[in-house]
Amino acid sequence: MNVLLINPWIYDFAAFDLWAKPLGLLYIADALRKAGCKVSLIDCLDRKHPGLDFRKDEDFGCGQYYREEIEKPLALRHIPRKYKRYGIPVRLFENELEGKDPDIVLVSSGMTYWYPGAFKAIEVLKRKFRGVPVLLGGVYATICEEHARKYSGAEVFPGGDIFKIAEKVFKLAGKDFNLSPKGSLRDNLSAPVSAGARPRPDGYRGGQSLTPAYDLYPEPEYAAIRTSWGCPFRCTYCAAGLLAKNFSQREPLSVANEIEFFFKKGIKDFAFYDDALLFNAGNHIAVILKELLKRKINCGLHTPNGLHARYVSEGIAELMRRADFIQPRLSLETSSEKRQKETGAKVTNKEFEKAVKDLYGAGYKQGETGAYVMMGMPGQDLDEVRDSIIFASDLGVKVFLSEYSPIPGTRDWQDNKFEFNDPLLHNNSIFPLYGVKDWGKLQQLKDLARDLNKK
C-alpha cells in the first residue's frame, strides 16, 4: 500500500525554522513501513528541498523559510502586517505530486491558526488524486476538531495515537492491519533492539521499536527527539494536557541509541521536543546525558520548548554543560509571583534564580542561557511584562518573548469565556493586541528585550 505523508505550509505573519520537524508524522511513517506500507513524504517546510534555490541558514540547522506574501483572510484584514505562506512554492508542491500514486494521503497540522496551510494542501491533493482518502491529523485537528470536520474537506483524525492512525490507514484502504507488537507508543519506542531485527531502509535496527523516519529527507540537518510525552503540570494556558493526557517517559537508553544512530548518520544537532525534559532528572535525562558522554557523541543539544527551572540542580547543570546543551532556555513566563501561582505554579522566582546560578556554576556565561517570557496573557498589563524582562535580563539571561495564544480546551479558555469562532484569531502575533490595543507599546517591549539581550 502506498501512503503519502504531507507536512503542510505555515500561513502566518512570521515564522522561523527553530528545529521544526513533523515528529508525529515521522513516527507514523516508521509504523506504516513496519506494517508493510511504502511511504513517501512531502514536507512543505523542508528548507533544504532540492527544488528550492532559497537558502538563509542560521546556526545549528535553523534558518529562514522561503516565503510568499499572500492575501490576508477576512478575519485578519485589520492587522497592519504582511501575511505570508512559508515553505516551498505551491508549484513545487504540485510538481512533487507528479508520478505519485497514493492509496491514502495523511496531512498533519500544527498551530491552530496555521490551518489555511493544511487546507491548501488538502485542496491541491483532492484535485490531483480524486477518490483517494485524505486524512487530517495533528495539533489543529485535535484541538479544533469540530472546525476541521466542518471546513477542511478531509477526514479528520484527532489525537496522537500512532497505532490508531496506522490502523485507520489500513481500514480505509480495505487491508488488515498487522503490526506486531502493538501496545503503547511508549512500549514500542522502548522495545529493545532484537538480534534478528529487519533493518529499515536507512539501516536502523530497532526491531519493532519506532524511531522517526528522518531518512525520508534528502538532507536532514538536525533531528527532533522526544524522550517523554505529556507533562505532569497543568498550566492554565497550555495545550500539553490536551495533546497527551498522561505523562510518560521513554527508557533512557533507547533515547541514547536513537541519538547515536542519527549522529552516526551525520546529524549533529538534536532538539528535544519534550514538555518536561528535566522531570525525574536523576533517572531520566541524567542517564541519557551520561550515556551520550560515555559513547563520545559530540552533538549540539537544544531545548526549544523551555525547561523547568525547578529541576535544574548543580549536578544536572554540569551534565548539561558537558553534554553540550546549547543556550538552555528556561521557562519563566512571568516574574509576577501571583500569576505564577495562579497559572500552574511551575516555577518561582527563587527557583529561577537558583537554576541560573547552577548553570553559571557549570560554566555557562552571561547570555549563554535563555528565558521565555510571555506577553499578552489575559489580564496581564505591560508593566508586568516589562518587569519580567528586566528580572531575567538582570540575571544575565537572554530573553525570548513569546506572545500568548489562546487555546480551546485550556483552563484559560474556559475561565475567560473566549469565543473565537475562527482559529485564525488565536494567532499569537495578534492576540496580545486585544488587551493592549496599541501595536506601538508591544513593539516597545520587544525593543527593550532586544536591547537588553544585546548588552
Ligand code: SF4
Ligand atoms: S509546565 Fe510547561 S508544558 Fe507543562 S503544562 Fe505548564 S506550560 Fe505546559
